[in-house]
Amino acid sequence: MEKIKEGMIAPEFTFTTPWLENQRLTDYLKGKKKTVLIFMRFYGCRLCQIDIDRIIENYEYIEKHNSQVLIVLQTEPHIIREQREEIDTPITLICDPDHQLYKLYNVGIHNLKDRPDAVTEKLNMAIKLGYKKVENNQKEIAKQLPATFIINNEARITFSYYGIHTGDTLDIKEILKELNCDKNQ
Numbered sequence: 001m002e003k004i005k006e007g008m009i010a011p012e013f014t015f016t017t018p019w020l021e022n023q024r025l026t027d028y029l030k031g032k033k034k035t036v037l038i039f040m041r042f043y044g045c046r047l048c049q050i051d052i053d054r055i056i057e058n059y060e061y062i063e064k065h066n067s068q069v070l071i072v073l074q075t076e077p078h079i080i081r082e083q084r085e086e087i088d089t090p091i092t093l094i095c096d097p098d099h100q101l102y103k104l105y106n107v108g109i110h111n112l113k114d115r116p117d118a119v120t121e122k123l124n125m126a127i128k129l130g131y132k133k134v135e136n137n138q139k140e141i142a143k144q145l146p147a148t149f150i151i152n153n154e155a156r157i158t159f160s161y162y163g164i165h166t167g168d169t170l171d172i173k174e175i176l177k178e179l180n181c182d183k184n185q
Contacts, residue, residue: 003106005160010037010151011104015072015094018080025070028092029153033066034179039107039147040169043075043083043093044134046126047119047167052091054172059090061181069175070094072101074140083134097139109143110165119167150178 004011015023029035038055040048055062055069062069070092073080077095084093096102146169150159159178161170170178 003160003162004147004149004157006157008157010149010155010157012155013101013104015096015101016077017093018077018084018095019086023092026155028068028070029151029155032068032153034068034153034158035151036062036067036069036175036179037072037105037149037151038069038169039072039102039105039145041074041144041146041166042136042140043073043080044136045140046131046133047122047169048073049131050122050126050129051169051172052093055091055175056089058172058176061176062179063090065179065181067179067181068092072096074099074102074144075136076139079134079136097137099141102141102144105147105149107147107162108145109141110145111143115165119165122167148175 010025013025015025017023040051042048052071059069072094074097075095076097080093080095094101143166145166146163148161148170149157152158163169
C-alpha cells in the first residue's frame, strides 16, 4: 500500500471516540478550513500524553483559524473515559484498538534496534512532569510509528508526515506553522 501524500484525497473512514460511535471523517471536515489528523501510539503512552496535552494547551490558536485536531490512538474507548472527561478534551480522540486506520493510512512500525536519544529524552521529561503509563489491554503495537496529515475541507491532503521513530510526532509549533496559525493574531 502506498503512503498518503500531499494532493491525494484522504481515505474515508468511520470511527468511534470515547464518547461517540459511527462518526465519519468527511462529516468532521465540513465547516473547517483544515483538519489535522495525527496517528499516535496509545493513550497510556507517556510520550502521547505529553503531545496530547501540548496540543490542548494551544488549541485556541487552532480553533481561531477554523481548524481542528483528530488524534488516532490504539486504545479502547473505556480506557480513555477512565482518564479524561469529555468536557476537558477539545480535540477528537479516535479509538482504533484493532489498528484498521493505521493500515488504511499506511502508518507502519519502526525496525530500530536501539531507542533513539530523542525518545529517551522525551520519555524522561514526561516522567519528570508526572505522566504515568496507563495499561492498554495489550492492544498497542509497541513499535508503532506516528504520522500527521493536514486535510482541507474538500478532503484533500495538504500536508503529510510519517515519523521515523515512536517519539517523532510533529511538535505543536510545527503543526501551528503548517496551519498558518500565528499566536499573535
